[in-house]
Amino acid sequence: MMFGSPWSPCFLKDLRHHIRNQVALGFLSKDDIPKETVAVYCGLLEELASVLTAEVILEHVEAEQSWPAITDFDKLATAFSELETEGIVCCHCTGATVADAIEIALASLQEESKGYAFYTAHDAVNALGGKSLRIGFGVNEKFVPKPEAAFIGRAVVRALQRHGFGVQWNGNIDSCLQVAIDWKRRWLT
Numbered sequence: 001m002m003f004g005s006p007w008s009p010c011f012l013k014d015l016r017h018h019i020r021n022q023v024a025l026g027f028l029s030k031d032d033i034p035k036e037t038v039a040v041y042c043g044l045l046e047e048l049a050s051v052l053t054a055e056v057i058l059e060h061v062e063a064e065q066s067w068p069a070i071t072d073f074d075k076l077a078t079a080f081s082e083l084e085t086e087g088i089v090c091c092h093c094t095g096a097t098v099a100d101a102i103e104i105a106l107a108s109l110q111e112e113s114k115g116y117a118f119y120t121a122h123d124a125v126n127a128l129g130g131k132s133l134r135i136g137f138g139v140n141e142k143f144v145p146k147p148e149a150a151f152i153g154r155a156v157v158r159a160l161q162r163h164g165f166g167v168q169w170n171g172n173i174d175s176c177l178q179v180a181i182d183w184k185r186r187w188l189t
Helices: 009-025 032-064 072-085 098-108 121-128 150-162
Strands: 088-091 115-118 133-139 177-179
Touching: 009 032, 072 088, 072 150, 088 098, 088 150, 098 115, 098 133, 115 150, 121 133, 133 150, 150 177
Parallel strands: 088 115
Antiparallel strands: 115 133, 133 177
16 A cells, blocks of 8 residues: 555545445445544554654664763753752643643642743744743742742743853743753653
8 A cells, every 4th residue: 555645646546545445345334434444544654653753763862972961951951850949840841832831830839839930842842943942930829929920930040041051031920931952852762
């Protein structure tokens, strides 16, 4: 079976051929043919995705050999760990949106937590593409009123700067930090 990218003429021809066979065989209903077709093609996609994943992981691990011993991601992880010891919950690559990330961070707060810092999956993908990493933050309002949240932002800035990051922030509690980062995270084997 020839497999092209979705919606390519080759893929559509193959899909139509599969459906034509199911119609000609006559064992499946009009409603069951699409379900069976999706099941067949999802299985093929899963197999293809597994093969491609193994290839890409191998390429990534080989590329790691040229990376510095300590990457920017290592420094970011260390800065976040230090912030955790200061009572600031830090969430890596959490949530699809800022609202999701804030909800997750708030749910992660302990009674004694002063606040939180996070970046979303979207922010991480942007950083991977060469843009700044956007880091949001906030306070545990049981501990500190929101208008005083700037101290969390300042703590995050200090931690990142201690690890050599350039950080831009206008000091506004409703603004995210912008962190220049060369995203290189080692593959966890």
